[in-house]
Amino acid sequence: MNYLLLSLIKTAVVVGVLMHTLAYLQWIERKVIAHVQLRVGPRRVGPHGLLQPLADVIKLITKEGMMPSHVNKVFYLLAPFIAVTFALISISVIPFGPIINVGGVKTGMELTDLNIGILFILGISGMGVYGVALAGWASNNKYALLGGLRSSAQMISYELPMALAIASPLLILNTLSFRQIVEKQSFYYFGFIPNWSIFHSPFPQIFAFLIFVIAAFAETNRVPFDLPEAENELVAGFHTEYSSMKFASFFMAEYANMVTVSCVATLLFLGGWQPPFPVQYGSGYIPVIIHLIAALVCFYHAANPARPFDRITLPVFGVLFLVIAGVFLIPVLQPVLLPLFWFGAKVGAILFVFIWIRATLPRFRYDQLMKFAWLFLFPVAMINLFATSLAVALTAK
Amino acid sequence: MDQILFLLFAGIAVLCGINLVLQSHPISSALSLVGVMGALALLYLQLGGEFIAAAQLIVYAGAIMVLFIFVIMLLNAGKERAVPRYLWVRWAGLPLLFAFIAAMAYIVQRILPPSGEVKFGAFTLGSAEAIGTRLFTTYLLPFEITSVLILIAIVGAIVLARKEIE
Numbered sequence: 024m025n026y027l028l029l030s031l032i033k034t035a036v037v038v039g040v041l042m043h044t045l046a047y048l049q050w051i052e053r054k055v056i057a058h059v060q061l062r063v064g065p066r067r068v069g070p071h072g073l074l075q076p077l078a079d080v081i082k083l084i085t086k087e088g089m090m091p092s093h094v095n096k097v098f099y100l101l102a103p104f105i106a107v108t109f110a111l112i113s114i115s116v117i118p119f120g121p122i123i124n125v126g127g128v129k130t131g132m133e134l135t136d137l138n139i140g141i142l143f144i145l146g147i148s149g150m151g152v153y154g155v156a157l158a159g160w161a162s163n164n165k166y167a168l169l170g171g172l173r174s175s176a177q178m179i180s181y182e183l184p185m186a187l188a189i190a191s192p193l194l195i196l197n198t199l200s201f202r203q204i205v206e207k208q209s210f211y212y213f214g215f216i217p218n219w220s221i222f223h224s225p226f227p228q229i230f231a232f233l234i235f236v237i238a239a240f241a242e243t244n245r246v247p248f249d250l251p252e253a254e255n256e257l258v259a260g261f262h263t264e265y266s267s268m269k270f271a272s273f274f275m276a277e278y279a280n281m282v283t284v285s286c287v288a289t290l291l292f293l294g295g296w297q298p299p300f301p302v303q304y305g306s307g308y309i310p311v312i313i314h315l316i317a318a319l320v321c322f323y324h325a326a327n328p329a330r331p332f333d334r335i336t337l338p339v340f341g342v343l344f345l346v347i348a349g350v351f352l353i354p355v356l357q358p359v360l361l362p363l364f365w366f367g368a369k370v371g372a373i374l375f376v377f378i379w380i381r382a383t384l385p386r387f388r389y390d391q392l393m394k395f396a397w398l399f400l401f402p403v404a405m406i407n408l409f410a411t412s413l414a415v416a417l418t419a420k
Numbered sequence: 421m422d423q424i425l426f427l428l429f430a431g432i433a434v435l436c437g438i439n440l441v442l443q444s445h446p447i448s449s450a451l452s453l454v455g456v457m458g459a460l461a462l463l464y465l466q467l468g469g470e471f472i473a474a475a476q477l478i479v480y481a482g483a484i485m486v487l488f489i490f491v492i493m494l495l496n497a498g499k500e501r502a503v504p505r506y507l508w509v510r511w512a513g514l515p516l517l518f519a520f521i522a523a524m525a526y527i528v529q530r531i532l533p534p535s536g537e538v539k540f541g542a543f544t545l546g547s548a549e550a551i552g553t554r555l556f557t558t559y560l561l562p563f564e565i566t567s568v569l570i571l572i573a574i575v576g577a578i579v580l581a582r583k584e585i586e
Contacts, residue, residue: 137470142475142548145482146478149478150481156493160489175489179486
């Protein structure tokens with residue numbers, strides 16, 4: 024098939040899925056935090072607040088776009104554009120599954136497989152700082168300026184441990200292309216322990232994984248490192264003066280960065296779309312079992328309804344889960360759906376940790392944040408890199 | 421297609437370079453420089469130097485220029501004021517520049533041997549692997565000496581920046 028046409032189709036699919044993920048990630052975040060804090064979260068718009076993201080988008084689009092006086096217009100308007108562009112570009116090198124064969128067309132489940140994939144992600148995420156820094160500077164507001172300064176200092180500092188944490192699994196995997204990174208993690212020790220980077224022998228990369236995740240929290244400006252937008256000191260930080268779609272762009276960039284970082288962590292450390300145990304032991308039936316359990320729970324609660332309308336809604340969901348379980352059993356679809364399921368499950372788990380931590384931990388003080396990066400995280404990442412290189416050099420053939 | 425892309429990125433690089441000189445505000449100039457570096461990275465990529473392109477983006481555009489902008493923001497530097505110049509400088513500057521460029525082009529044309537035609541995609545030694553092999557075999561000594569130089573610079577910066585504490 025025509026390469027251009029194929030790329031266009033893949034781009035449309037990826038963009039569509041990514042945009043919906045970003046919108047609903049925010050809904051999930053609000054729901055999870057609400058349940059952690061013993062609230063119910065959004066419930067008014069649609070069943071269980073499921074249409075809340077749509078309502079938010081409509082609100083943000085129709086809101087008046089305020090332009091404060093004495094701002095530097097060019098940079099003020101450029102900043103959200105930069106932030107969202109560089110946040111969204113990164114997804115183009117993330118592979119979601121193996122090379123598949125659809126109707127005679129062989130194609131990888133990604134937009135493009137660069138042989139410098141991981142460097143590309145590092146380069147692009149480094150450019151994202153400009154959006155935040157410029158937004159803070161151009162807003163003509165001292166809170167925004169301080170937020171922008173804090174954020175750029177924080178992002179520069181945490182890029183170092185992040186890069187070092189990425190380097191140590193790369194030493195083991197010996198490639199920069201994401202597809203090959205995943206393929207090198209595909210076999211199993213003793214037939215059942217997966218050869219993911221965090222389980223790798225002789226030197227498991229569990230520390231590198233932890234450092235990466237911590238640095239990722241700081242890079243995406245998430246709690247406990249969300250100092251750029253510390254409300255009690257800085258109003259809303261670098262996006263204080265932004266409203267309507269310009270604010271939404273920053274919001275979207277933050278969530279897109281979260282998704283990208285989770286994808287990179289999954290690919291580098293958790294074996295990408297590889298199942299946690301081999302297919303011959305039945306890892307292909309895990310999604311079926313999960314959906315069957317969900318269906319059974321639905322049917323049980325429909326039989327003993329807590330609310331009157333449960334008798335109608337829950338059986339519908341039960342049947343839906345049964346259908347999904349059945350779809351996972353169709354042999355033709357399995358090579359596409361199973362990798363997607365495992366990839367989605369791992370990325371989803373990391374995203375859940377992001378949200379969970381936001382609901383649990385307080386915020387660092389600024390000097391603590393910098394001390395933590397330079398005096399703890401950086402040396403630990405360095406030691407980890409040295410130890411890994413030593414292990415690699417000693418076991419090299 | 422290659423030529424169109426080359427002309428596009430080269431044009432962006434030149435435009436950003438001119439803008440860098442013309443802008444009076446430091447932030448605008450610094451961002452134009454980022455534009456130049458981004459365009460250069462794309463040109464490297466087009467010529468087959470994938471690793472160099474990525475390094476250009478990460479090191480120059482992503483780290484050094486961010487520090488520049490950070491410092492400009494921190495010092496809150498305002499617009500540069502144009503210093504009044506001699507009249508002859510204003511009128512003779514541009515012609516002299518063109519004369520210099522023409523002289524350089526003529527000398528390069530005359531003295532240097534004619535280089536082969538550049539073909540897009542002909543260069544295949546730009547991958548991270550190829551560059552790593554070269555750096556640690558053929559160019560090991562220059563590479564190590566450069567790293568020592570950078571180390572000296574780092575130590576010097578720390579010594580200069582350290583507060584005098586008695």
